[in-house]
Structure formats: C-alpha cells, structure tokens
Amino acid sequence: MYNGGKILIGLIIFVGLVTFPFLYGGVKATAKPDPKIDTSEILKMPEKDRKCVESKTYMKKEHMKMLNEWRDRVVRDGNTIYTNAEGKTFTMSLQNTCMKCHSNKSKFCDECHNYAAVKPYCWDCHIAPKEKKS
Amino acid sequence: MSVNRRDFLKIVSMSTILSIGGVASVAGLKNRVEASQISKNPEALTAKRWAMVVDMSKFKSEEDYQKCIDACHRTHNVPHITDNPKHEIKWMWPETYDHAFPGNEDEYRGEKFKEMPFLMLCNHCENPPCVRVCPTQATFKRKSDGIVMMDMHRCIGCRFCMAGCPYGARSFNFGNPRPFIDAAKENPEFPTRTKGVVEKCTLCYERLAKGLLPACVEAAKEVAAKNGTTPGLIFGDLEDPNSEVRKILSERFTVRRKPELGTGPSVYYII
Numbered sequence: 001m002y003n004g005g006k007i008l009i010g011l012i013i014f015v016g017l018v019t020f021p022f023l024y025g026g027v028k029a030t031a032k033p034d035p036k037i038d039t040s041e042i043l044k045m046p047e048k049d050r051k052c053v054e055s056k057t058y059m060k061k062e063h064m065k066m067l068n069e070w071r072d073r074v075v076r077d078g079n080t081i082y083t084n085a086e087g088k089t090f091t092m093s094l095q096n097t098c099m100k101c102h103s104n105k106s107k108f109c110d111e112c113h114n115y116a117a118v119k120p121y122c123w124d125c126h127i128a129p130k131e132k133k134s
Numbered sequence: 135m136s137v138n139r140r141d142f143l144k145i146v147s148m149s150t151i152l153s154i155g156g157v158a159s160v161a162g163l164k165n166r167v168e169a170s171q172i173s174k175n176p177e178a179l180t181a182k183r184w185a186m187v188v189d190m191s192k193f194k195s196e197e198d199y200q201k202c203i204d205a206c207h208r209t210h211n212v213p214h215i216t217d218n219p220k221h222e223i224k225w226m227w228p229e230t231y232d233h234a235f236p237g238n239e240d241e242y243r244g245e246k247f248k249e250m251p252f253l254m255l256c257n258h259c260e261n262p263p264c265v266r267v268c269p270t271q272a273t274f275k276r277k278s279d280g281i282v283m284m285d286m287h288r289c290i291g292c293r294f295c296m297a298g299c300p301y302g303a304r305s306f307n308f309g310n311p312r313p314f315i316d317a318a319k320e321n322p323e324f325p326t327r328t329k330g331v332v333e334k335c336t337l338c339y340e341r342l343a344k345g346l347l348p349a350c351v352e353a354a355k356e357v358a359a360k361n362g363t364t365p366g367l368i369f370g371d372l373e374d375p376n377s378e379v380r381k382i383l384s385e386r387f388t389v390r391r392k393p394e395l396g397t398g399p400s401v402y403y404i405i
Contacts, residue, residue: 073172075285078278080343081173092172096323124328125286127211127320 033115036107041100052101053082053090064120067094095126103129177345181371183260183280184337185379185400186351187388188253192366198357199228199253202367205353206255209338211326213314223305225335226350229254234391234403252403253367255350256303256335257391258282260398264295264304273332280372280400281337291330300395304334372400 001007042050052059054066070092073079082090091097102108105128113120137145174180193199203226206212215221228251232239262282264273272288273295275281296304310329320326324340327333338348346352347369354367370379379402382388388402 069172071287074343075283075287076274076276078174078178078276078339078343079172080175080178083171083173091175095325121328125325127322127325129322 030115033112035109035111036104037102039101039103039108041103053084053097067098067122070094094122099129104131105129106131175343175345179342179345179347181279181377182373183371183400184258184342185370185372185402186255186337187368187379187382187402187404189364189366189368189382189404190250190252191404192354192358192361192363193253194361196228196251198361198366199251201357202226202253202350202353203228205349206335208319209321209341209349210324210336211311211315211321212333213311213326214316215311215314221308223307223311223333225305225333226253226255228252235389236392237394247405254301254303254391255401256282256337257301257397257399257401258335258337259400261396263298263300263397267294267298269294276339279342281339282334283336283339284333286325286327286331286333289331291332293332295332300392300397301399304332306332 054062059066070082071094074092080092082092084090099105105123206226207214210225212225213223215223231243231247231250231252234252234254258281260280262273262275265271265275265282268274269292270288270290272285272290274283274285276283291306293306296306307327307329311327315326338346338350341348351365351367351369354365358365368378368382370377372379374380382404383402386404388404390399390402393399
C-alpha cells in the first residue's frame with residue numbers, strides 16, 4: 001500500500017470527526033413533546049362542550065393547513081364564520097378564537113414546534129396570550 | 135386472452151373518459167363541502183363601495199382630530215415612533231391644505247385655511263396604483279366592498295406601493311414596531327405588524343365584519359356629542375343612492391385629493 005501510514009491516519013481522523021457528535025452528546029432521545037390542553041378556560045367548560053373546532057386527530061394532523069385556509073378566507077374574502085361538521089359556528093381567528101381557549105402558547109404551540117424544529121411566524125405579528133409565569 | 139387493436143382502443147378511450155369524469159365530480163363535491171363550511175358573518179356591514187366624507191366644519195380644535203387618530207391607532211396597535219420622522223407609522227394624520235390639495239395654492243388665502251389641519255387617511259381608490267404595482271398581491275382591492283386591503287402575510291416589504299401611492303397613505307416598518315406600542319393600551323384582539331412590512335388604513339375591515347362602524351367614525355360621533363354638532367366623519371355606501379354619503383354628496387360641495395390622477399379616491403372633504 002502506497003502512503004499507508006498517511007491514509008490510516010486520515011481515516012482515523014475522518015472516523016473520529018464523523019462519530020464525534022454521537023460520542024460527545026451520547027445517543028439519548030430528546031424528551032417527547034407533551035402539549036397541554038388543561039388551561040383554566042378549557043377546564044371551566046362543561047365536559048361535553050370541551051371540543052375543539054374539529055376532532056383531535058384532524059387538528060393534530062391538519063391544523064396548519066386549516067389556519068392557512070382560515071387566514072386566506074378572512075383576509076382576502078372577508079368571510080369570518082366557520083361551520084364545523086356538527087354545525088357549530090366559530091369566528092375564524094387565531095388570536096381571538098384559538099388562543100382564547102388555548103391560552104398556554106408555550107405548553108400548547110411551542111412544545112411540539114420546538115421538538116419538530118418548525119418556526120411558524122405567527123407570533124411576529126399576532127399577540128400571544130399573556131401567560132402567568134409558574 | 136388476446137385483444138385486437140380495435141377492442142384495445144375502445145377500452146382505453148372509455149376508461150379515460152370515465153376517469154376524467156370521476157375526478158371532476160369528486161373535485162366538484164369537495165368544493166361544495168368546503169364552500170358550505172365558510173361563510174360571511176350575517177351581522178357584517180356590507181356595501182358595494184365604502185366611502186367617507188370628512189366635514190371640516192365639525193372639528194373645532196386640534197384635539198378633536200387627535201381623538202379620531204388616537205382611536206384608530208389604539209384599535210390597530212399602530213406604533214408611536216417619534217425619534218425619526220421617516221420611521222413614523224400613520225394610518226390617519228393631519229395635513230395642511232397646501233399639502234393635501236397641491237395645485238390650488240393661493241398666496242392671499244387666509245391663515246385660517248392655510249393652517250387648518252385636514253384629516254388624512256387611505257383613499258381606498260377605485261383604481262388604486264398601489265395594487266397595480268404590488269408584485270405579490272399583498273395589497274389588493276376587495277371586490278365585494280372596494281376596500282383596498284393589506285395582507286401582511288404576503289408583504290415582502292419592497293415598498294413599490296409607497297412609491298405608487300400619490301397620497302402618502304402608506305408607512306414602512308423599518309424596525310420592529312412592538313417596542314413603540316404602549317403595552318397598557320395595546321388591543322389584544324388585533325395583531326401588530328412586524329419588521330419589513332408596509333401598513334396603512336384598512337377601513338376597519340375587522341370591525342365591519344363584526345357589524346361595527348370604523349373606529350374613527352365612532353370617535354367622531356363622540357366628538358360631535360361633545361361639540362353639539364352632527365358627526366364630522368360620515369361613512370356609507372357610494373353605490374347606494376339612498377346612503378348618507380350620497381345624500382351629502384348631492385347636496386354639498388365636496389372635493390377629493392388629486393382626482394386628476396384618475397385614481398378615483400373614495401374620501402371626500404367638505405371645507
């Protein structure tokens with residue numbers, strides 16, 4: 001093997017660099033996100049009315065698409081009322097409808113968004129509810 | 135199994151037609167479901183084309199104007215920036231006659247008229263130049279009621295609209311506006327803006343959608359009650375011949391700002 005020593009040293013350095021993050025940080029999983037829906041506003045509601053605009057599974061999967069749709073319909077068309085599958089009506093507003101119940105932005109929004117490293121720009125303009133520091 | 139050329143073509147063409155029909159009918163159904171879910175608030179105020187009349191004689195002092203301006207700026211969380219006049223954000227502001235109506239200057243006009251502050255706001259033009267120049271359609275004219283709207287989600291801050299607007303009705307956020315909003319007076323029901331977007335009067339679209347009059351019009355009513363006059367800001371539908379605005383326009387002499395430019399402003403002034 002020509003230049004065997006140099007190649008071996010190079011290989012060792014390369015492997016060291018590649019595995020450094022794993023050796024340094026360890027291979028432990030980040031804590032799973034645990035969004036909370038136990039705000040005082042929600043707990044105040046009677047048990048049977050404690051429902052979001054749509055079902056929990058739908059909201060989990062599609063809330064970002066729904067918010068985009070709400071935004072476009074309100075800002076561009078001036079239509080502000082959303083009727084869900086059960087026939088209940090809601091005013092389409094992130095600040096005045098969603099966050100009135102989910103008044104715990106740090107535990108409800110940020111919990112998963114930080115875990116998934118997504119940074120929606122909602123709060124650059126929309127005013128987040130004031131949370132009591134516990 | 136063998137298929138001859140003729141049968142093969144028959145099967146292919148039939149299945150193509152069926153699948154196109156199927157896709158179209160599913161798409162049609164989907165649209166109908168979505169359309170039934172989102173609707174207008176039945177209490178919303180509607181018009182074909184909103185317009186405003188500013189009756190100058192009803193405002194007795196600087197304070198009276200300031201009340202309307204404050205009501206607007208508080209409702210919409212407009213920052214109060216004083217350290218650099220170029221960074222000032224204004225949805226409503228006072229202006230002198232010579233600035234508001236250039237081309238009509240007269241050196242012998244009395245001081246009273248020269249210094250009289252005119253209340254300025256976005257003219258919600260019939261043919262808005264800001265909309266024509268916007269590359270992202272962040273500013274657009276609402277077909278339903280003629281409001282020249284801003285979609286802050288789309289604004290890229292190119293400021294073409296500011297160059298296009300002949301009335302100076304638009305302001306740019308050179309920095310984060312939040313430190314300049316008094317937290318105690320902030321309206322938690324309306325968003326603020328962010329660095330790098332253009333903003334202007336939206337004729338209180340969010341209040342109209344709830345069935346409320348614009349904030350400045352409400353404030354003008356309070357001012358009128360204090361002065362014992364009729365309100366100085368009159369709001370109504372320009373396309374409705376029976377509206378209050380149209381009645382005033384047919385009876386009183388009114389002027390608009392720079393109508394010769396062909397923008398068709400919807401704000402009228404009685405001097």
